[in-house]
Amino acid sequence: MQREAAASAAGDAHVRGFLPWLLAPERRGALLVTPALVVLFLMNIFPLLWSLGLSFFNYRANRLRVPSFQWFDNYEKVLTDPVVWERFQTTAVIVGASVTLQVVVGFSLALLFAKEFPLRRVLLMLVLTPMMLSFVAVGVFFKLFYEPTFGLVSQFAAMFTGEPYVVLATPAGALIGIVVADAWMWSPFVMLLVLAGLVSVPRDLYEAAEIDRASAWRRFTTITFPYIKALLLLAILFRTIETFKLFDIVYLITEGGLGSSTETIAVYLYRMAFQFFRTSQASALAYIVLFVVIVLTNLYLYSIHRRRGPG
Amino acid sequence: MSDISLSHLSKRFGELLAVDDVSLDVEAGQVLCLLGPSGCGKTTTLRMVAGLESVTAGRIEVGGRRVEHLAPRDRDIAMVFQFYALYPSLTVRENVAFPLHAEGASAAEIAERVARVARILELEGLLGRKPRQLAEGELQRVAVARAIVREPTCFLFDEPLSRLDVQLRETMRGQIKEVLNGLRKATVIVTHDQLEALTMADNIAVMRDGRIEQVATAHGIFAAPANLFVAGFIGTPQMNFVPATVRGSAPAGTRFEIGARSLSLAVDPAVQALEAGAPVTLGVRPRALELTDREAGDTLPATVDVVEPMGAETLVHLADGERDLRIVVPRQRQPAPGANVHVRFVPGQTHVFDGDERRVSHE
Amino acid sequence: MRAGRQIGKAGYGWTVFVGVVSLIYFFPVLWIILTAFKTRADALATPPKFWFSPTLENFANVFSRSAVGSTEAFSTGFGLFFFNSVFVAAVSVTLALIIGTLAAYGFSRHPLRGNDTYLFIILTTRMLPPIVVIIPIFLMFRVTGLSGTYLGIILLYTAFNLPFSIWMIKSFFDELNPEVEDAARMDGSPERRVFLRICLPQIKAGLAATAVFALILTWNEFLFALLLTGTDTRTVPVAMARTIGGEIGVDYGLLAAIVCLFLIPVFVVTFVLQKQLLRGVTFGTIRN
Numbered sequence: 001m002q003r004e005a006a007a008s009a010a011g012d013a014h015v016r017g018f019l020p021w022l023l024a025p026e027r028r029g030a031l032l033v034t035p036a037l038v039v040l041f042l043m044n045i046f047p048l049l050w051s052l053g054l055s056f057f058n059y060r061a062n063r064l065r066v067p068s069f070q071w072f073d074n075y076e077k078v079l080t081d082p083v084v085w086e087r088f089q090t091t092a093v094i095v096g097a098s099v100t101l102q103v104v105v106g107f108s109l110a111l112l113f114a115k116e117f118p119l120r121r122v123l124l125m126l127v128l129t130p131m132m133l134s135f136v137a138v139g140v141f142f143k144l145f146y147e148p149t150f151g152l153v154s155q156f157a158a159m160f161t162g163e164p165y166v167v168l169a170t171p172a173g174a175l176i177g178i179v180v181a182d183a184w185m186w187s188p189f190v191m192l193l194v195l196a197g198l199v200s201v202p203r204d205l206y207e208a209a210e211i212d213r214a215s216a217w218r219r220f221t222t223i224t225f226p227y228i229k230a231l232l233l234l235a236i237l238f239r240t241i242e243t244f245k246l247f248d249i250v251y252l253i254t255e256g257g258l259g260s261s262t263e264t265i266a267v268y269l270y271r272m273a274f275q276f277f278r279t280s281q282a283s284a285l286a287y288i289v290l291f292v293v294i295v296l297t298n299l300y301l302y303s304i305h306r307r308r309g310p311g
Numbered sequence: 312m313s314d315i316s317l318s319h320l321s322k323r324f325g326e327l328l329a330v331d332d333v334s335l336d337v338e339a340g341q342v343l344c345l346l347g348p349s350g351c352g353k354t355t356t357l358r359m360v361a362g363l364e365s366v367t368a369g370r371i372e373v374g375g376r377r378v379e380h381l382a383p384r385d386r387d388i389a390m391v392f393q394f395y396a397l398y399p400s401l402t403v404r405e406n407v408a409f410p411l412h413a414e415g416a417s418a419a420e421i422a423e424r425v426a427r428v429a430r431i432l433e434l435e436g437l438l439g440r441k442p443r444q445l446a447e448g449e450l451q452r453v454a455v456a457r458a459i460v461r462e463p464t465c466f467l468f469d470e471p472l473s474r475l476d477v478q479l480r481e482t483m484r485g486q487i488k489e490v491l492n493g494l495r496k497a498t499v500i501v502t503h504d505q506l507e508a509l510t511m512a513d514n515i516a517v518m519r520d521g522r523i524e525q526v527a528t529a530h531g532i533f534a535a536p537a538n539l540f541v542a543g544f545i546g547t548p549q550m551n552f553v554p555a556t557v558r559g560s561a562p563a564g565t566r567f568e569i570g571a572r573s574l575s576l577a578v579d580p581a582v583q584a585l586e587a588g589a590p591v592t593l594g595v596r597p598r599a600l601e602l603t604d605r606e607a608g609d610t611l612p613a614t615v616d617v618v619e620p621m622g623a624e625t626l627v628h629l630a631d632g633e634r635d636l637r638i639v640v641p642r643q644r645q646p647a648p649g650a651n652v653h654v655r656f657v658p659g660q661t662h663v664f665d666g667d668e669r670r671v672s673h674e
Numbered sequence: 675m676r677a678g679r680q681i682g683k684a685g686y687g688w689t690v691f692v693g694v695v696s697l698i699y700f701f702p703v704l705w706i707i708l709t710a711f712k713t714r715a716d717a718l719a720t721p722p723k724f725w726f727s728p729t730l731e732n733f734a735n736v737f738s739r740s741a742v743g744s745t746e747a748f749s750t751g752f753g754l755f756f757f758n759s760v761f762v763a764a765v766s767v768t769l770a771l772i773i774g775t776l777a778a779y780g781f782s783r784h785p786l787r788g789n790d791t792y793l794f795i796i797l798t799t800r801m802l803p804p805i806v807v808i809i810p811i812f813l814m815f816r817v818t819g820l821s822g823t824y825l826g827i828i829l830l831y832t833a834f835n836l837p838f839s840i841w842m843i844k845s846f847f848d849e850l851n852p853e854v855e856d857a858a859r860m861d862g863s864p865e866r867r868v869f870l871r872i873c874l875p876q877i878k879a880g881l882a883a884t885a886v887f888a889l890i891l892t893w894n895e896f897l898f899a900l901l902l903t904g905t906d907t908r909t910v911p912v913a914m915a916r917t918i919g920g921e922i923g924v925d926y927g928l929l930a931a932i933v934c935l936f937l938i939p940v941f942v943v944t945f946v947l948q949k950q951l952l953r954g955v956t957f958g959t960i961r962n
Contacts, residue, residue, distance in 0.1 A: 028865070029784025036777035036836055037792070043833030044799040047810035054810070109699075112692045117684040123692055125945050126700040132940045133703070134894035136914045137933040141706055144926060152705065184702065196952065207363050208396035212457070213384040213413035222409070226400040241800065248896060279809060294798060 055283035074284035091265040095243045101183035102239055106190025114198040131188045139252025142181040174254050174262045182249055193235040197228035237300045241293055314339045314497035315465050320369035322355050329355045331521035340495040344512035352521040353501045361390050361467055374464040389458040390467040395450050397442040404438040407456045428460045448479045465497040472507055484510055505545050517541045539668035542594050551636050553593040557585045570633045575608040577658045581673040592664040599660035600638040603653050610653040615646045710930035732931035759909040766831035767888045774839035782847035796837045804897050812901055822904025835888040846880035882950030893940050910936050
């Protein structure tokens, strides 16, 4: 150890002295972490910074002129653009509705699977499958379901009302269509997390509650809920972040359409970047979205630290 | 009429018969201890009474009603769990008050009953804390408080003191006994610790492999164990067991052949009915032996092997080539290791167990 | 110890109830599977057909079909795309697990100054809409010649899976009792051994859970695959998207067949690792 310290102190990069220097205990943490950081930096951070840089210029990907520094002009343009606010609204509606639906459905499904019963493994796989489908599949087929003439939904409704119900005919309907497709796909994710919580509650707490003659509601609020609270919030956080970025399903089912009533912020970003080629502006907008998401995440982390779980 | 009555209770888990034909009665105000080694079925029996395990065969009556098909909540019982099962998200006060909500008691009544119980178990200072902030002994008191805040027909305790250290155990033993005396309800306690059983119970049921070996008072279990297992289970240090053969009886005592030696002891009259040559086991507690200087008809020679001081007394391990004996003597009289001594079987305190391991007795 | 892992047991009645609910939930998937076996006419029939004579022509078309208006069949190269998906997913998930486990171990057992900052930054890389980084990455790949190569897309996917993997695996390591490791160290085991023989085996379930999640995310990734894979390295989701760009509209039967085939590997892996998945999720996420 002293030899190595002396070697490094002397700035000795000789091969024999370098390897021990690298593997010394103090450097272990850094050594273990470096490969990951390198990959992440190259693939994530570096592009992120580049894109941040882009947002300060007026670079347009389809023009060849040299970009000039614009300070915060792009941010200003984006923040004062009424279209952007509309898109945020739309996105917020979709995120709110979808995450709520995911929580309700996911939670209910978790309740179903919390017990041990015959064929549980098989049925669990059935419910997990929607998560494993590709967005393309879900998008295309749900669009088919909603289709006015062939679609299953329309025909199903026709059985009751005599007339095919066209889901995508109204802006509200289109939004519902997207929300349902997204929630259907990702409720199993929420279910998994809640299920993990339900399954970890010690059984003797339920036994004690049974002997104490507690009602089902009381059992739930006193025993079950505290254990799943943390996980439920985690599920909500993840799904909110992901749904905010929602692009694929929206694009495939409605293309943001019915005019632009279902265009989420991500779809608008796509248009801005690849259809209008306002690259720098798109970067600015994207950073604003990132900012919003970071704020939400911090809210979540803050609320987790305040209530430190059931103990 | 007993408040708790078990008739031919059995429980089977697949191939395993965990509880085999258990019948017990507990009167109001009495404490019954289910005592035995791990796996003997005592906890399973308790859980059947509570309703947390289903019954394979037999009947359970609580307060005169048949309950074996009822859910735990309908049986009017309260239970203290081995690991306390306190609700982590509630304060101590809320934990203790929890069972009262089901009775539809008013907030004022709940507060009053909780306060009363808190006083009895010295929990007043802890009412605002959560379980994770409490020490082991405090957790246990809260668990007991939660059970006694109700007025059930009977109480069930699952290894109540097993998680406490020795000093705490002593204190809590006394406290729980006091509380139980005050409540005058039928109580069943499950434990593997004989000291707990001996001090807290009115009656003890010793169990092994799902069956009851003996039911008696503490004194009865100690002084008149029904068989070899019970005799060896109760009493520390453990009873000495010496294989012997009956040789004959005389008014002075029955003669036994122990290896190459012979002993003449005054034992239970029923031993005389045994034929000569019958193999028996002599059981004598370490405190029912004495060291003497002189050889006599009721002594055996031995050499001192190991000397274990136990404070005011000393446990001495003796060996005589064929067998080991343990004897407890006052500290002042302890012999030196290696010394040759004579061990005397104090008259009337030697038990004789027949070939089937049952104690030979005229009762 | 009385504290078990299940609330209670239920019998066949419950199975039936949950079975009905599960089947209703599963119904859209079921429809897709059925569609894979239908002829074009059957797929779009009104009213929708549940009973039909099944055909395998869609599955055949997946691998080789003829362009509209011609009778000459050409190989679609689906086999290659499928292989690409499997290869890219397997390698990137494995890499993410290896690098991520090392990093998680480092963060957990040898924390650096600014540990929390690093971890938070790692988390935020997940938060940005992919659209934003697509252009820089696209240009970067072009410049370095990684565009259309296996190495490029694998590196990218590894980077995608790292944040989530590191967070999950780190929380598993945090759960472990350090005294066991200290005991091994005192017995003279070198660090490498402590890590490989003591720590890793204990978090097997967690690693399985992380692997399954990472696999699901990577398997269906579309956007970056679209832009960064070439004709030789294309993955199935991209191929899927190309089939719906036809002139005469979507061939639902064909698409359904592709979906079915593509679903099988993920399904099998998840089923096999189901128990570990549940156990792994429990361990890792309670400990927030």
